[in-house]
């Protein structure tokens with residue numbers, strides 16, 4: 001389990017100097033609507049404990065601080081954990097440096113075990129066993145991801161999509177392993193169902209509004225899929241499509257903050 005994730009993390013570029021800062025600054029935190037949905041399904045208006053697997057820099061962890069009694073983020077990359085601890089002031093939020101399949105948390109009777117933008121990095125079966133072990137009966141496991149690009153502006157969205165397509169094609173050509181290829185997000189729900197650990201599973205979709213200016217949109221693009229440096233000189237199209245996205249975004253969006261829509265797919269399993 002850890003070997004798979006270890007290799008993925010090493011090859012992702014997520015351990016490079018500064019990437020955790022870039023990530024923390026530009027990636028998106030889940031909206032209130034998503035937390036409302038999870039507390040509703042878990043029938044826990046104020047959860048006693050939320051565990052966030054694959055916490056990264058804590059964007060998906062500390063949003064729970066005001067909603068839950070206690071929150072624990074689980075993250076094996078020491079750089080991300082360090083950034084998460086630095087970015088978190090709330091005293092009811094803790095982080096442990098561990099893999100999701102072996103959190104070391106024991107039977108904590110969590111109300112919600114969440115996995116934000118991270119389940120495709122993990123070997124699903126042992127993680128689902130661990131998640132079910134952390135939950136109380138009726139507690140909810142939720143693997144959720146947002147669609148990229150977010151809804152910004154037709155011209156920007158098209159340019160953003162071109163850049164992401166160039167990255168995907170370059171990864172494939174250069175055989176740069178990405179978690180999503182081994183464990184596609186489209187299969188999350190099937191994996192949850194087939195694990196046999198949850199009495200009910202379904203997908204829920206929702207959206208939240210955020211806002212961004214050109215700097216934030218470009219930063220988000222820069223942080224998706226790891227630093228562009230992992231391609232070296234072998235994929236000039238990645239840099240070219242990024243430059244085009246940057247020019248388009250500066251021209252269309254500029255320095256004005258404008259609303260963006262972020263669409264989420266949540267796959268829940270109820271224990």
Ligand SMILES: C[S@@+](CC[C@H](N)C(=O)[O-])C[C@H]1O[C@@H](n2cnc3c(N)ncnc32)[C@H](O)[C@@H]1O
Nearest residue numbers: 005054055056059060077099100116117118121
């Ligand atoms: C795309 S980030 C998501 C971070 C955060 N949840 C968010 O929403 O911004 C995925 C994170 O999963 C972590 N990760 C990868 N394999 C893992 C594993 N087996 N157990 C726990 N975390 C893992 C990575 O180190 C990375 O920080």
